[in-house]
Amino acid sequence: MTDVPGEDRAPRCPFHDDARAPNGCPVSAPAAEFDPFGDGYQQDPPEYVRWAREQEPVFWSPKLGYWVVTRYDDIKAIFRDNITFSPSIALEKITPTGPEANAVLASYGFALNRTLVNEDEPAHMPRRRALMDPFTPEALAHHEPMVRALAREYVDRFIDDGRADLVDQMLWEVPLTVALHFLGVPEEDMDTLRLYSIAHTVNTWGRPKPEEQVEVAHAVGKFWQFAGKVLDKMREDPSGPGWMQYGIRKQKALPEVVTDSYLHSMMMAGIVAAHETTANATANALKLLLQHAQAWRDICEDPSLIPNAVEECLRHNGSVAAWRRLATKDVTIGGIEIAAGSKLLIVTSSANHDQHQFADADLFDIRRENASDQLTFGYGAHQCMGKNLARMEMQIFLDELTRRLPHMRLAEQRFTYVPNTSFRGPEHLHVEWNPAMNPERADPSVREARAVVRIGEPSSHAVSRAVIVDSVDACAERIVRVRLVSANGRDLPRWTAGSHIDVVCGETGVSRQYSLCGDPADRRALEIAVLRETQSRGGSAWVHDNVKPGAHWRIRGPRNHFRLDETANRLVLIAGGIGITPISAMARRARSLGIDYELHYSGRSRASMALLDEMRALHGERLFAYVSEEGTRNDFATLAVDEGTLIYACGPVRMLDALGEASASWPEDALKIEHFESKLGTLDAENEQAFEVELKDSGLVLTVPADQTLLTTLRRANVDVQSDCEEGLCGSCEVRVLAGDIDHRDVVLTKSERQSNNRMMACCSRAKGKRLVLAL
Template identity: 75%
Template sequence: MNQAPASPRPSGCPIDHAALAAAQSPTGCPVSARAAAFDPFGDGYQQDPPEYVRWAREQEPVFYSPQLGYWVVTRYDDIKAIFRDNITFSPSIALEKITPTGPEANAVLASYGYAMNRTLVNEDEPAHMPRRRVLMDPFTPEELKHHEPMVRRLTREYVDRFVDDGRADLVDQMLWEVPLTVALHFLGVPEEDMDLLRQYSIAHTVNTWGRPKPEEQVAVAHAVGNFWQLAGKILDKMRLDPSGPGWMQYGLRKQQTHPDVVTDSYLHSMMMAGIVAAHETTANASANAIKLLLQHPQAWREICEDPNLIPNAVEECLRHNGSVAAWRRLATRDVEIAGIAIPAGSKLLIVTSSANHDEGQFADADLFDIRRENASDQLTFGYGSHQCMGKNLARMEMQIFLEELTRRLPHLKLAEQAFTYVPNTSFRGPEHLWVEWNPAQNPERANPALLQGQHPVRIGEPSSHAITRPVEVQSAVEAADGILRLRLASPDGKALPRWSPGSHIDVECGDTGLSRQYSLCGDPAETGVWEIAVLREANGRGGSAWMHEHAVPGARLRIRGPRNHFRLDESAGKLILIAGGIGITPISAMARRARELGLDYELHYSGRTRRSMALAAELAALHGDRLRLHIKDEGGRADYAALLAAPQDKAQVYACGPQGLLDALAGCCAAWPEDALRVEHFHSTLGTLDPSKEQAFEAVLKDSGIVITVPADQTLLTALRGANIDVQSDCEEGLCGSCEVRVLEGDIDHRDVVLTRAEREANGKMMACCSRSCGGKRVVLEL
């Protein structure tokens, strides 16, 4: 039953049947007016698919399109669940012609011997995974490193051709030919006529995902047939000497040891599909990304100034405006999606570009934010066992394109133009991308050495360590002995990202290579400013000393975050907030929030001397008799054993301070309900790997259909990345929780400081950066 924003009828159906057209879904339910009008070949969908289906995402997330003959799915969780279950939702129609061709075009294809077979994209189990395993190694990050010099050389050569012209169509002059050349090199295909291959590739796209008019179908069929025959000829040449470095030669060698898995017909189909898949989506994604960045000049300037932002900018571009707008699946049994009954045999159009704009997964989803921390959750590459194998090659190419253009043409601007797209359901990128610049401003003219530089490429999902933002020190005042209180603001005066009590930021200490974490201690409602307090540590490693010397008013700092791994439970019946020394910073924000909400709370603050206790006067003014100062030199030593002797109903204890204090509090709360005590950690050695004491173990990745071995000298996170599996990470010490993965089976040796006691005992999740299997036994993960 299609859901729509209408009040329920007496029958219980939310659709006003009388107000709708006669069109019905296969279940017999009337189709809503907007569903009946859905046209993925029209300009609205081609220009902006997520906006075109916003109504569906918000009101009718699963609907039937009578024009298309498909059920259309638009929300993130539903689409990810479809990708995860490749048995119920078969990929077999992924390459099926969405518009059936007529007998004349079919006869043309037959005359060329066109016999496109299943490939990795549209193959069911049990055939799919054995082939994927056999052919996957060349796509791993370690193997892809070998292609970086070639990609960079090609990119520079093509930029050289137009860098002094002042105007270029980046699609025609770089973004189509470079990915095509890279694809041919990767596949091991000799470079043929690129214009011809481009024509064939577009024809293949239109033939499979487009709606060619009857008079166009014959011409398209001839191009596809020629493409098929060319792929066969190239493969025949390769068979004469399969010792080359390309993926197709790799497949030919694997055929010798796995003849039943890597067959002749399979290789022929993969040759043709590989040329399209390896270059067209990358070309489109690159054009979309550059267009998007130039439409957001501030983001363009920021990646020009800080190339470290490029990997995450690529990910956000793929999320916000990716090259794969939608994909297809076939329901193999009766099933429900979001409460809608889908009969067996139904065809599904899963609009991944809509999922990437789902507010339920991405906060402010329509906002283009190159620092978005979960941008890698995008589904442009798909998910699960059929996820795009070439995703990291595409990421590499896009990073290099952006690095070379931002370094050599930072003054690039979009020219006035109307953007057009090849009409189809799935692949999208502008046919042309005209840009302009003033060649006299090219930085390499004044600094030829600029051409010698390059920035390291991140192969795989981006690291959040590199996602920094500039802030300016607005004020720096002494808050107590040895404690500097800083107010930080955005240099452009714009609001800073929102934060919640318990959040911290990471501050880079100039060029020292040091990075330090500081809790935010101001008022979360003050969106234009962040406040931190920095204790100068006499025996530290130099970070606090650098901050005290360099964080002066007007200074620029680079920060990461904010992140919150110490979140306040606002539903607690009572809050006991405990701080020792500089640990008052996160606790002060929690106390402020408790006061605003009218919660029952008490605040305990311990220190050696009154002069060493930052924020004390401010806290007294805000919290009155709810504040207890325990000042050692004034005989006010805290008796936490007495305070916490008896568990208090529905109370939560939050603490931050020296490790000795936290250890003592853990002892005091031993009789309390599990997880009643919550503490802030900035450092942990629990996950330190000692290979001599570890055991290797196997991890079964249920969604991806593969099994990986985690050696004794390697973390699960490293092993996952080596197998081409995307996993977010940040601290890689078990402190932050960003690399959490779901555990379906197996006992875990938890070495993080994130999970609560109850979560550890439940064994439902683990931190991939540090935790391991107990006793080297197999674990099953939802990845």
Template identity: 75%
Template sequence: MSETPGDTAAQPSDSRPEGAAAGRCPFPHGAHAAPDAAARCPVSANAAAFDPFSDGYQQDPPEYVRWAREQEPVFYSPQLGYWVVTRYDDIKAIFRDNLTFSPSIALEKITPTGPEANAVLESYGYAMNRTLVNEDEPAHMPRRRVLMEPFTPEHLKRHEPMVRRLTREYVDRFIDSGRADLVDQILWEVPLTVALHFLGVPEEDMDMLRRYSIAHTVNTWGRPRPEEQVAVAHAVGNFWQFAGKVLEKMRQNPEGPGWMQYGIRKQLAHPEVVTDSYLHSMMMAGIVAAHETTANATANAMKLLLQHPRAWRELCEDPSLIPNAVEECLRHNGSIAAWRRLATKDVQIGGIDIAAGSKLLIVTSSANHDEQHFADADLFDIRRENASDHVTFGYGAHQCMGKNLARMEMQIFLEEFTRRLPHMRLADQPFTYVPNTSFRGPEHLWVEWDPARNPERTNRALLGARSPVRIGEPSSHALSRPVVVERVETVAEGIVRLRLVAPEGATLPRWAPGAHIDVECGAGFGTGTDECGKGGHDALSRQYSLCGDPADTGAFEIAVLRETRSRGGSMWIHDRLREGMRLRIRGPRNHFRLDETREAGHRAIFIAGGIGITPISAMARRARELGIDYALHYSGRSRRTMAFVEELAQLHGERLRLYASDEGTRNDFGALRVDDHTRVYACGPARMLDALEAASAAWPAETLRMEHFAASAGKLDPANEHAFEVELRDSGVVLEVGADQTVLDALRRANIDVQSDCEEGLCGSCEVRVLAGEIDHRDVVLTRAERDAQTRMMTCCSRARGKRLILEL
């Protein structure tokens, strides 16, 4: 569901260079080149061939631009007259800076229409103006704030019963037929009905509105042939007049329900913010925004899930996975392929110089497959920890206002389908899409099933069942995946190594050295089954570093030290776990990454104490594979208490230095040779890390990276704290953080989701960027230099030293 798609009858003037404005190649070449310029345009062959209206782009945009993500992440498209941006970090930075990168062209016709079609639009009085999605500051944010309330979770919750009722009624119509086109028979009409209900628009002819909506998409983001442009213009003109008539009816009853009536009432209090032209434009744009992308997103999700039978089966068996499955579907195959922006000044994107006035096509669907942000990005994983990091809804001040309404609808659709038609399968069919740059979903989605196997025929209670809907991003803390304990072996005195595999031989997510998983320990005792770690209030969650081979996608390996003074996790693993038992885990996630730079002179020093060898062993293995110069220092009480000694000796030879206390050997940190090209990675007990940090005072900044076993910050003591404010710059919200609250608590109460796990300042999952204010750091994740920079904080424990922090949220 986009923020508010619309169109513009005329674009504002700007200072674009002639070549950029006309869509001509900005590079000097051929007859137009200066004498000293290259004779050939530097546009690559792939860039020259880029065509977002081709079937390859329509079928799979991320795959179509894979070459760009990997080789040329920012390139100029002569066919389109746009610079194309494909990587996650670049696109998020563009969304964040809506002053340098104006949204003013977001709804400009990407294919200019001819004079005949323009005359048709003029005959209808078509005068689409700015809407929220293509509006610059300072007008945009005041309008967004005035109109936001109906999109808050407490207001959206009121629509849930209606969405559930409609979804069930539509499924009732075809459930006994054994075959259906989900797009035609439910996924278009239900979101449209919900959209009209939300907006307060009377339910008009569905087929007519569908034609209008498709025409609007083709008119704005498509490439209609000259002979099609007039028909499209008539449909768009009729849509415009329809929107105006409905708006006039609403003005007669401004106290009625719906977002548009809400806007009419707000106009009385803020006439300079909510104008007449804005309301008319929003009436038309809102109908498209509130339903088309939701319909497409759900169709894409169903297609994706049914193409992955294992994921579909897991979703049917465990409905609690639905919220995160929605996020992964939006990431992997969302309904928004790309957005557009205009550079307002000379700027660099990904190291490429972009001139003021240049147009940008930012391929958000490509960003969602960026390996630099999403590990194993092409893998469809409904348990992916950071699935909700996707930019399908945009980011920052222009992030989709209706994102949580779309999430709610998608969750209810998936709940209904998985409960009532778990035996559904895709029919053999070609998939076609309305050719355009930005919005995508299959025009038809045929599915089949055997009605005799419908579960409700033998269990009528299914019809009354329902799963809770989460309005907002799903909490990664509640997300887990099942694994089977394939092997338990003792690798040192008091240390066992576990090999964990996915049920039925499934593939596990890829991970990088330094990553850890969270194991749910303690639940299921005394059940008489081989299942443990089912979660719930009696389960403990403990973090364990991965120590196996990252290339092995069939298993995770962890090593656990028996700690008699621990909080119970290690004792439970040692005393209770047996081969064949099932566990539930979360992750992997990584806040202790290895710098894989292989430049000449680059060195790595790995330092481990006791069970801290687990992440360090994986790092050293990787350094060896990459040909990085490294040394591995491993300390322990005695060789018999040190895990993997023989394996490490075979793998690393003379690069391994062992220090055993009972042998009188000790690592001298002051003797380490550390320079600007050296990185030191350490994990071990607090005493060792404290000594290492002291020794590092004379080392270059950013040299030392450490992972701790435990956090040093104690429990929050309100008597010794003070209240402060946090301003969320990207969303325009200001929150009060009480003396008895963490920043994370305040964010959660405002329904602003920040991932978190340990909530002790230990794992780094709740990190946010800080734009202003002095931070009272209490975590054990950030380095000394990172703390001094005052640009990042852990919201679970760190606080403000003063009265205010400004966060990049």
């Protein structure tokens, strides 16, 4: 039996009459009423299943005949294990068709077989590896000019009209044209292909009425024949640049892997997959952004926000609402026993709103740090291969429309969707604007692209926020305390003790991290204290030279890689010099929670110790100050550290090294440290060795060259890994290690975490030997 983590939140089902699930579990009333074809699910799937996510995360749906899974951890674990949870039913008709419709399909020779979406191992991964190269970021970059040209051409058609249905007039045809271009398919009648694609969706994931099934079957059959004819024509000359031609060439080298029937099925499935999900995703994104006027204004003013805005749109309102899997053996998911042969509807859109994974999950925040953790593209061996093509298209569409129609708004309308379990986007998206206000009428240069497209997962390093310096106070020698407020007057994001922000220092884009030292409960402002370093790398000097009330800055975050454990019995908080900034917020938080704590603060002189008076006023006898010029010094060996005590420390390297030595006699992992700087230097290829990484969840084996980081290698292979500092300081790029010895080079992991040998920082750490196995 395989256990899929559901933490300790096993559901408790109230009875619903005498209805019972196949395992004998009583069916609750909401589960009995669950209907993914109804308007409630179509309009807002995450909200429709909120009750399940919060109370009954795994439930049996009598109407559907499926187990429904709604929480992030459970769904990611299902994606991770494609042996226990087979994808074989992903393209199975969720509503069986009658004999008349089946006869129609047979008359067309319809024989859609296995594709990358629904194929089991061991057949799936060899095909995926054989056909993956055209989807790498480097290969996709060649398509960018074509996508930009199409986006501009279509906007040209309606920009002076003052009104448009973006779905009908742009968002369906452009992705379809891009899909055909990518696949190498000659452009045919767009309207016919649109009908074919919708019919395929309804046939597979919808619930067509009996009288509709025959009509749908004819459209699907014609689609199948169309795909076959195009493939036959391609075989006559497979030298073209498209993905299907690439597959035909691969067939010659790997005939057992890339078969005729496989290519035919992929031709038809590829047309749908490469365009319908992108069209729907872009329509959902524009609807969402225009409903959140400030977010729309933000990306109009700052195109660097567009890549992360795309990720947040995919998370908050993606085009893939749910997917399907088949349990191949008895298994427990979220505390519920499920028998072999059971069918699962995994509601990825619900996972994307799971509060345990995404803070304020229902909030639409285009600066969300972990937006790209969304499961809209799936995860693991069957993650969508075309995800980066979709990301690229969405970024270009948003760049084109925010430049040329920043004054666009939603028209009054009711949004409708094609009823089905899995794919969703509004059938129409009516917008309007005043053509007289089109920016390009006054400035033709507006027509030129401005945003740099990021092909691949966007780094949180690129997401910034406009703030204004509200006040500046000299709080110690060479230290200023800066209070920052939002440039738009709204509340700033919530943050927790230990958090930092990145301050973007001037036009160069150089950023430096500064810990927050204010009150986490104050949503109106963020506060930092910055020491002017004598050997400044540019950050502290820039802050001191540009810090004046009313100054406009850009920041990233807040984010927290030095998180306070609020369940600790006792805390010892240790600060040296400017290291008081995160420690002060921790002390304030411990005080508010009633945790037993003591605060130790060391400095060269009282005049150099920022926040000292404030700390004494807040913490009284819990504060112990050590002043070098007064002859007092903290003796770490005298600290009382028992099993229930955690020590948090931030300060200069010499202090942290001394703490490290003292901690040898303390309980394991009692000491938590934040560093100011990384000792990571430029990678020296002459002193490194190449190594191999096996990606267990993705089924890939990659070589990390001597002159390349693991993070770079993963990105080039189309594997999503978050990152931020890329200096081994922040912990953003942590990956799980299943086997192999790690050469740790970060300053994030504790001694015991390193010894456990089960995680590493992809930006800097390497293999000690020849091979690592990663949970990716």
